[in-house]
Amino acid sequence: MNIDVKVDDAEVRRNLGKLTDKMKKAMEEGMKDLIVDIANTVIKVHPWKTRTGNNSRSIRYEVKDLTASVFSTSGYGGYLETGTATAPAFPYFKPAIDRHLPTLGQHIKEHL
Amino acid sequence: MVDTNRVIRDYLVSRPALIALVSTHIYAANPLPQNATLPCISFFTRGGTSIPAVPTIVIPSVQFSCWADDPIEAREIYRALYDELNGLYDANVTIDGTIYWIMRAIEEVQGQDLQDTDIPKYWRVLTFYAITIRNF
Numbered sequence: 001m002n003i004d005v006k007v008d009d010a011e012v013r014r015n016l017g018k019l020t021d022k023m024k025k026a027m028e029e030g031m032k033d034l035i036v037d038i039a040n041t042v043i044k045v046h047p048w049k050t051r052t053g054n055n056s057r058s059i060r061y062e063v064k065d066l067t068a069s070v071f072s073t074s075g076y077g078g079y080l081e082t083g084t085a086t087a088p089a090f091p092y093f094k095p096a097i098d099r100h101l102p103t104l105g106q107h108i109k110e111h112l
Numbered sequence: 113m114v115d116t117n118r119v120i121r122d123y124l125v126s127r128p129a130l131i132a133l134v135s136t137h138i139y140a141a142n143p144l145p146q147n148a149t150l151p152c153i154s155f156f157t158r159g160g161t162s163i164p165a166v167p168t169i170v171i172p173s174v175q176f177s178c179w180a181d182d183p184i185e186a187r188e189i190y191r192a193l194y195d196e197l198n199g200l201y202d203a204n205v206t207i208d209g210t211i212y213w214i215m216r217a218i219e220e221v222q223g224q225d226l227q228d229t230d231i232p233k234y235w236r237v238l239t240f241y242a243i244t245i246r247n248f
Contacts, residue, residue, distance in 0.1 A: 079229065083143050084143065084229050084230045085231045086143055086231065087143055087230065089156065095159040098161055
């Protein structure tokens with residue numbers, strides 16, 4: 001007995017293209033959700049006692065395609081994170097990233 | 113729970129290449145101690161992760177500063193630290209009769225050459241490592 005199987009993959013390819021677009025969109029939206037969570041934690045959860053709130057107000061974030069950034073624009077946000085020879089470090093970006101990064105998959109799933 | 117700072121320091125002070133450069137001036141401190149002698153290395157834990165299902169394993173993220181009074185020497189210390197730590201796999205440290213296991217050490221960010229803002233004659237190379245440590 002001989003069985004011939006012919007698969008017309010044109011439709012599969014068409015839908016695969018749609019899936020890829022949908023996936024990319026979901027990843028972008030998930031990335032936006034993630035970076036907002038990280039920025040909120042950076043702003044609200046830090047180990048120093050706020051005196052002026054200047055650094056917290058200076059926190060900005062941006063998402064471009066699949067790349068996201070969160071940063072301080074105060075001019076001294078980096079010194080707070082890493083310290084100097086005489087001033088202690090108060091890491092606040094790294095713990096925020098550690099806390100929220102594991103939720104990226106869930107955020108992407110919410111947009112699928 | 114494992115005192116990860118002590119495990120890391122004990123490991124580093126046992127490395128001849130580092131001792132040759134900084135003697136035993138390796139400080140688990142934030143910021144640098146006031147009486148610190150240059151050249152030296154200071155480090156502290158800035159965060160990291162743990163594994164809920166395996167509480168004996170922790171993965172601190174550690175900030176290292178390689179200090180010297182000139183940038184070339186600071187980078188030389190950084191390079192020695194890199195050679196000792198990056199890619200480290202399966203190293204034992206015994207403290208008070210207990211064996212601790214550094215399972216893995218991976219550099220998170222390549223060293224940054226920085227001049228200190230508070231003491232301009234102080235130079236440092238700043239780097240970060242994720243270090244997986246387990247006690248038996």
